Amino acid sequence: QICLSLVKLLFYLAHSPLGSIVLLDFQPRQFVMVDGNLKVTDMDDASTEELSCKQDNDCTLDFPTKSFPLKCSAVGKCEGINEKKNLFNAYRYFFTYLLPHSAPPALRPLLSDILNATGDLRYGINETLRAFEKVLHLYKSGLYLQKRPLLLKDYISLKGFRTVEGEDYKCWPSYSHLGCLLSIHSAEEAAAICNSQLQCQSFIVTQHRTWTGRPLASFQSSWTDLVPDTNAVVYIKRSASSGERL
Secondary structure (H helix, E strand, O other): HHHHHHHHHHHHOOOOOOOOEEOOOOHHHHHHHHOOOOEEOOOOOOOOOOOOOOOOOHHHEEOOOOOOEOOOOOOOOOOOOOHHHHHHHHHHHHHHHHHOOOOOOHHHHHHHHHHHHHHOOOOOHHHHHHHHHHHHHHHHHOOHHHHHHHHHHHHHEEEEEEOOOOOOOOOOOOOOOEEEEEEEHHHHHHHHHHHHOOOOEEEEEEEEOOOOOEEEEEOOOOOOOOOEEEEEEEEEEEHHHHHOOO
16 A cells, blocks of 8 residues: 555656656655655655756766666656656665565565566656556456365354454464454455464455455454354354254
């Protein structure tokens, strides 16, 4: 969410009515999340000036660990230097820390492609935004899910119940530090996740949703202490419930 919001912001800056705007003091502390959108807190160090040049050799974009040769345009300006400077700063301050984590395994290669392409400046901001929107579409639609055996049949579902909240086993990346709370596309995906975790004996699908509209599911090591909850459904492994009375 943070990276996508940042890319949308940089897309606007690259195509602003004032021209391509560069953030000269590009640091994480210069941004804040407001209602799920990343915003710049200080525009004092923004500029629309692009480096003047006479030849291509005048257009080297230098960073501490990398340098990029750019073209000198017919009007004597280094082509796309503001856009590329913003994008590489997004890569080194945000993408490298956030993109490799948290995504479903099937989407990680696509995010790795974005990371590598922006790190080498092979993508401009237009291509980067399209790549992010493709990943978001796959994530929200569930199209990233690979065909696999149907596992939900191995669970008993109880509508209108949940287990008593409390500290349980933890997993990564959890929305709660007290247990294993993950976003899912469907109960079928939740069953696959539960089957992949040795501790998991049950999971609860709630009506709470993430910014992408995906429901949250809580994975637990037991299914006892059920309490009524009209907004939840608890799924219990048949193997865990065998010999017990529901």
